[in-house]
Structure formats: structure tokens, C-alpha cells
Amino acid sequence: MSRALKNYDLLLEVCGPVFVGSGNEISKKEYLFLGNNTVGILDINKLYMLLHSKGLSAEFETYMLDNRKEDLRQWLQRNRQPLADIKKCMKYTLESGNMEIQKGTRIQIMEHIKDAYGNPYIPGSSVKGMLRTILLGGKVMSCHNEYDREAELLFNELLSSEDSRQSQRLLRSRITQIESKAFHILEKSENKKDAVNDLLSALIIGDSEPLKTRDLVLCQKVEKNVNGREKTLNLFRECIRPGTIIKCSMTIDESTAKKYGIQLKSEKMKKAIADFAAQYYSNFANKFPGAAKPEKNTVYLGGGCGFVSKTIMYPMFPGSEGVRAVKTVFDKTRVPRVHGHSQDLKSGVSPHILKCTRYQGKVLEMGRCRIKIIEKTPVSRDACR
Numbered sequence: 001m002s003r004a005l006k007n008y009d010l011l012l013e014v015c016g017p018v019f020v021g022s023g024n025e026i027s028k029k030e031y032l033f034l035g036n037n038t039v040g041i042l043d044i045n046k047l048y049m050l051l052h053s054k055g056l057s058a059e060f061e062t063y064m065l066d067n068r069k070e071d072l073r074q075w076l077q078r079n080r081q082p083l084a085d086i087k088k089c090m091k092y093t094l095e096s097g098n099m100e101i102q103k104g105t106r107i108q109i110m111e112h113i114k115d116a117y118g119n120p121y122i123p124g125s126s127v128k129g130m131l132r133t134i135l136l137g138g139k140v141m142s143c144h145n146e147y148d149r150e151a152e153l154l155f156n157e158l159l160s161s162e163d164s165r166q167s168q169r170l171l172r173s174r175i176t177q178i179e180s181k182a183f184h185i186l187e188k189s190e191n192k193k194d195a196v197n198d199l200l201s202a203l204i205i206g207d208s209e210p211l212k213t214r215d216l217v218l219c220q221k222v223e224k225n226v227n228g229r230e231k232t233l234n235l236f237r238e239c240i241r242p243g244t245i246i247k248c249s250m251t252i253d254e255s256t257a258k259k260y261g262i263q264l265k266s267e268k269m270k271k272a273i274a275d276f277a278a279q280y281y282s283n284f285a286n287k288f289p290g291a292a293k294p295e296k297n298t299v300y301l302g303g304g305c306g307f308v309s310k311t312i313m314y315p316m317f318p319g320s321e322g323v324r325a326v327k328t329v330f331d332k333t334r335v336p337r338v339h340g341h342s343q344d345l346k347s348g349v350s351p352h353i354l355k356c357t358r359y360q361g362k363v364l365e366m367g368r369c370r371i372k373i374i375e376k377t378p379v380s381r382d383a384c385r
Contacts, residue, residue, distance in 0.1 A: 004255040004258075005252070005253055006375060007375075007376040008266065008374060008375050009247060009250070010371070010373055011372040012245070012246040012301065013369060014245075014369055015368045016242065016357070016365040016367055017219045017241060017366060017367070018366075018367050019110070019237040019240075019302045019367070022111045024110075026109040028107065029071070031072070032073055032083075032086065034087075037098075039109075039218055040086075040087065040093045041092055046088075056081075059079065092214075094216055094217060095217050096217075096236070099236075102233065105234045106234065108234060108236065109218070109237075110237045112216060120211045121207055122207070124207045126302060128200070128205045130301050131205070131269070133309075133312065135264075135272050136179060137279070138272030138273075141275055142275075150178050151317060154316075155325055155328065159332075164332065164333050171329065175311075184199070186256070186260055199256070199260055200264075203250070204250070204251040205249070206250075207248070215240055216239065217240075219239045220233070221236070221304065222363060223356070224288055224356050224363065226287055226349055226354075230363065237303070237304060242364065246369070270296075270297070273296070273297060273299060277297075279315055283319065288354045291365070292365075297370050298369070298370060298371075299370075304367060305355055305367035307351055320348075322350075326344070
């Protein structure tokens with residue numbers, strides 16, 4: 001079968017800060033609060049060379065290896081180091097927005113993923129993972145009767161599971177089976193579970209074009225309760241700031257899509273995106289005061305968006321049935337009691353927290369973006385001569 005590849009530009013306009021973590025935490029010895037809601041991220045090698053030139057290398061090594069609570073600013077002040085000199089050792093600075101530091105709790109700053117040149121970007125795998133969830137949710141919603149048995153088995157098995165590990169295994173196993181039923185339809189090997197049979201192997205998404213550190217903003221975690229109350233935590237993330245355009249390349253093998261699954265057609269993808277956004281709002285987000293109604297091209301990308309945007313639980317169990325199902329997942333996987341999911345049925349939504357942050361005086365949902373898929377015009381051979 002010949003391959004008919006179509007190329008697209010996939011554009012994501014950031015509406016709520018987007019975070020894709022590198023897995024690293026920026027320690028209190030690697031940043032400085034500079035005032036005016038600005039944080040400076042240090043180049044430790046440059047700082048070491050500066051302090052070495054001043055005869056402070058041994059003291060700095062001891063400080064870096066020590067577990068004392070003293071932060072970098074306190075150490076620099078104790079060693080009488082002027083801030084003007086230290087600023088020369090900074091890799092970049094971050095606007096920190098509306099900060100509310102909770103006393104008595106340590107501050108965590110999570111680093112955004114960056115390329116080899118130190119530029120933030122969005123991995124293609126993150127975008128494809130987002131679309132995979134959306135397409136799977138769209139498939140379940142459009143063919144709901146086909147997945148009734150899987151949904152029933154998932155719920156009943158969770159109810160009867162005896163410990164959290166067993167519940168997690170059952171949950172992973174059932175979701176994998178649902179994915180396999182929806183996507184593992186290519187007839188390339190006899191074992192249906194093989195990755196070569198995955199329809200989404202015909203969808204290729206590249207890493208985004210590199211962004212600049214000036215496109216980053218430091219965002220504090222804000223939990224918005226269903227009753228309207230907001231809670232800030234001392235967890236900060238380097239995020240892509242609202243207004244930024246993230247650009248990725250997307251390629252679809254249209255011949256595979258035509259033969260095995262029309263959901264890979266760009267127009268069908270757009271419909272799945274619209275349907276997923278609509279159910280996300282009707283089943284979950286509209287239970288929170290002030291939550292904005294999504295547009296047809298709204299998606300949620302990256303970390304900190306919350307459970308509902310990352311799963312197909314509500315597409316499988318819409319409405320009040322979904323509240324019970326999601327609460328059961330939390331109960332059976334031993335989510336700590338302090339999270340208060342015992343009240344979810346009474347609240348009419350599960351989870352009862354909307355993951356947000358504050359930016360320029362507004363409370364915004366984490367990871368909210370507008371997506372646009374633009375087909376590239378093929379270039380003829382004659383045009384290249």
C-alpha cells in the first residue's frame with residue numbers, strides 16, 4: 001500500500017500557562033528573589049568562578065554540600081557579596097506574577113524542559129499524548145455502546161479490588177484494553193497488542209520550534225475549590241507564558257487513515273477536540289464558579305492540568321455516573337484522605353479541585369490552549385528547479 005503523507009502546522013496558542021517538566025527541581029541554592037516579582041536563575045558554574053576569584057570557593061563548596069536551611073541570598077549577604085556582581089552570573093530571570101508565599105513551608109520551583117541550548121520547548125510526545133487522549137475520548141463518546149462492557153468491567157473490578165496496587169493494575173489493564181480496541185487495528189502482526197498495530201503510528205508530531213527563556217513565567221500552584229475558595233501552595237513551575245504561540249509539525253499517513261480509521265483525518269480530529277472540550281466543561285469545569293466555557297478548539301496540555309483532562313473517565317461515565325466512577329478511582333488507589341474526596345458525591349463533581357494559577361491578576365486554568373491545524377501546501381518539483 002502506497003503512503004500518502006500530508007503535512008500540517010500544528011499551532012497552540014497558550015491561554016493558561018503550559019508546563020512540561022524536565023524532572024528537575026531548582027533548589028534554593030540556585031535562584032534569587034530579586035524584588036518586583038522577579039526571580040533570577042543562577043548559572044552555578046559562573047557563580048563558582050566568580051566566588052573562586054574572590055577566595056570564597058571553599059566556603060561556597062561547603063555551603064552547596066551542606067543541608068542547612070540557609071538560602072543563597074542569606075549566604076551571599078553573610079559573605080558580603082554585592083547583588084550587582086551576582087546578577088552577572090544569572091542564566092535568565094523570570095517574572096513571578098502574583099506570589100503568595102506560605103510561611104513555614106519550603107518553596108519548590110520545578111524546571112520546564114529545555115533543549116541542549118537552554119531554550120524551552122514542548123516535546124512532540126507531549127502533544128501526541130494529549131491528542132491520543134482526545135481521540136480515544138472522542139471514539140468512546142461517538143461509539144458509546146461499543147465500550148459499555150469495558151466500562152462496566154472497569155467499575156466492577158475497581159469496586160471489588162482489595163488494595164491500591166491491585167486497583168492500579170486493574171485500571172491500567174482496562175484502559176490499555178480500551179486503547180487497544182480503539183487504536184490497535186492495523187493488521188501488521190498477529191498479536192493485536194503489538195505497537196506496530198497502533199493506528200496512531202500513522203500520526204507523527206515533531207518537537208515544537210524552540211522558544212526563548214523570555215517566554216517563561218514563574219507560576220504558583222492555585223487550587224480552586226468547587227465552593228469558589230482558592231488555596232495557594234508553595235509550588236512554583238516554570239511555564240510557557242499566555243499569549244505565546246507553540247508551533248509543531250504534524251504528519252498524517254492519509255492512506256492508513258483512509259483504510260483503517262477516519263478519526264485521523266484532520267477534520268475528524270477537530271471534531272474530537274471540540275467534543276472532548278465540550279464534555280470536559282459539562283461534566284467537570286462548569287461546576288466551578290467563574291470557569292470559562294471552552295471554545296471548540298480548546299485543549300489542555302502539559303503538567304498541572306488535573307486528572308480529568310488526562311483521562312477518559314468522564315467520556316466513559318458521563319454525568320453523575322462519572323462522579324461516582326472517578327471518586328471510586330481515588331478511593332481504591334488510596335489518594336490521601338486529606339484531599340477530601342469523600343465529599344465529592346455531595347459536591348456533584350470529582351475531583352472537587354480545578355488546577356489553576358494566577359497571571360497578571362487573573363486566575364487561569366493550567367495548560368489551556370487554542371489549537372489550530374493548518375495543512376501545508378505541497379511544493380511541486382518544478383518549483384524547486
